[in-house]
Amino acid sequence: MALVLEFLILSLSIFLLFLLIKRNRTPKKACLPPGPVGLPFIGNLHQLGNSNLHEHLWRLSQKHGPLVYLRLGSRPALIVSSAKMAREIMKTRDLEFCSRPFLAATKKLSYNGFDLAFAPYGDYWREVRKICVVHVFSSIRVQSFRSIREDEVSRTIEKISKSALACKPFDLTTEMVSLTSTAISRAAFGKTYEIGGSDTERFLELLVETQAMASSLFLSDYFPCWGWLADKLTGMTYRLEKNFEAFDAFYKRIIDDYLDPNRPKPEREGSTILDILLQIYKDGSFKLQLTLDDIKAILTDIFLAGTDTSAITVNWAMAFLMKNPEAMRKAQEEVRGLFGNKGFVDEDDVQQLSYLKAVRNRTPKKACLPPGPVGLPFIGNLHQLGSSNLHEHLWRLSQKHGPLMYLRLGSRPTLIVSSAKMAREIMKTRDLEFCSRPVMTATNKITYNGLDLALAPYGDYWREVRKICAVHVFSSIRVQSFRSIREDEVSRMIEKISKSALASKPFNLTTEMVSLTSTAISRAAFGKTYEIGGSDTGRFLELLVETKAMASSLFLSDYFPCWGWLADKLTGLTYRLEKNFEEFDAFYKGIIDDNLDPNRPKPEREGSTILDILLQIYKDGSFKLQLTLDHIKAILTDIFLAGTDTSAVTVVWAMAFLMKNPEAMRKAQEEVRGLFGNKGFVDEDDVQQLPYLKAVVKETMRLQPTVPLLIPRETTKECSIGGYEIPTKTLVYVNVWAVGRDPENWESPFEFDPDRFMGSSIDLKGNDFELTPFGAGRRICPGIFIALFTVELSLANLLHKFDWEMPSGMNREDIDMNDVLPGIAPRMRDDLCLVPKAYATGHK
Structure with missing residues (x-):
């Protein structure tokens, strides 16, 4: 590997030296216009x-x-x-x-410049222009398609009327793309490709990809000597070839259909653009003999130039009118004053609308993205994400750029949300448009290709698995059925701490809380314990730690789909992910096989574990969604990933805050001891009587939410928010860590003050967007109540049974809450080790 790198560096050095010598020998140029100073070799790129x-x-x-x-x-x-x-x-x-430049993408898509729009100036271009001006774009031909335009607009108005009757929002963006693409496809070859129509997905996917290719940066356009190699390595050449071949095959099928002698005769000869071009192709009397490739190239021009452009202009016009009520009033008064009683405004009528034409002429053509830091070519803002405290780094950027911040991570558009107002907009008002999940390499693999609940993209599957989990796994009855497990595990932890207190030794709360939560969850999930020191512990915990590491790792294939997979292979990430997945899959298989073994001893209660419940549904067959064993494994993965570190870390953060704030510690202990001082164990019913303890938990989750950047969402379609246009498939991160420190919502936001929640109606259930550590809307954490019961029960007993001191030679200031380990649930880099002192009326 080192030898290969040395060879590449040497080759590049020789090549750059050659370019430098060549550049220095180039004669002086004429006086050029002014411009910014460029860099060597790349210029102003x-x-x-x-x-x-x-x-x-x-x-x-x-x-x-x-x-x-x-x-x-x-x-x-x-x-x-x-x-x-x-x-x-x-x-x-x-x-x-x-003339036009020969650029890699447009040259390929136009069949080597055989079109009108991108062909270089010359004899060919002049001849094809004559054909198009006379036979395709003449005023007579444009008027011949008038009925198509009016019919499509009329159909759009009918759809909007139905939406108006139901008082439902109407997606103008999607509808206008449908209208323009359908109108052009009808004019071009007599077929419709509207949203929901036949062959729609294929046609629109090809069109979107072709538009993306036409606007992509190919290095071969700017560095002819070596750029072609870079385009190959990045996968751009392959992607372009693939798109070209797919669109060429699409055209071929349509043209073959037109040339079929058995095809039914159309009502009017030459009624479509393809009819006209094929007549010229067959005629042979023109100076330019059209080929089928010429025809395909001209059709590509029509689709590239005519779909998004008209649709976007209408959307921009409507957006400007909505933001300028006076202009909206004038435009509506004009059209209604002239045609108020007319059912449909046709193209003749439009010529009388001078103010409407003025609105059109003032409308721009480019989407408005939220502000954000300037990125680098190719990688975008990825280089700015190298911080262990990523949530804090993004918060600082939001202080400069605002509560909606746009980043580009490689090829992925990304939105960072940092205020309660915008969080409400994302997770409540526009929840349906923002409720999907991105398909990421690691999480897609460990969830068996998105067969889980937490990370599956929004759709029919997700809705069905959510119903199953809400009713059978996370219902209040099911959560209560695991109460005895939680109380037993907390009781066992208290016994361990009591032994440490007798010996006056420091106790590692971080390790113990991870043990408690993983053991409680494994008992609830499949009736086995994997506590520290128990059987199979090392194997289980190693797998769990590695799975979490994989889920939070950066895979370049997520941001550079064309070539990132190769980088992931070379760095060993792909192998590491595959190995971890296979080991965890084998682990699950062993447990499931054991549960399905007919000779297995009958449990005391049927359906006493989550695995029992899911296997009953798997065997049942009466559900709309037929669960497979892979579904079950994926759901179990969710439970372990979401339920172990998260609850444990919250308790550790709470204890750290209390240690650094003695007055809050005193109040919390006085509350629990005042009510249950002589009681051996504080149970889950008792916890409901502890408002200050609940305030401590809320304040902890405000300052240190378990998942500071909520699991990323993804937009299901292009939409508008806060006056900005958000592209489809945009990654969306809600920075609840930043929201919890927003001075607009909180007085003294950086201080730990549980009293702020005393008498407050703010809760953690996703209704108050200034405090949403578990998320909100469709994607709220389904295990919220299991987590809260575990955290509150553990904390209540830790405060009830013991006073806590720092180890010898340390003081409260030595607890470093700023140095954190990155991951799904960031935690303090140093374990929290404290010396417990048994309270006088403590555990008996």
């Missing part, structure tokens, strides 16, 4: 990593003038930013500026 590129270039023009010169790799580039210069370019000197 690094300055193009902005999602609002047009705005970034405009800012450059404010500094350098209406003509800005850039060097993009080996390509000189000119940016024009004034009407005067635009006239010079596109009218006065049009002939010198009218």
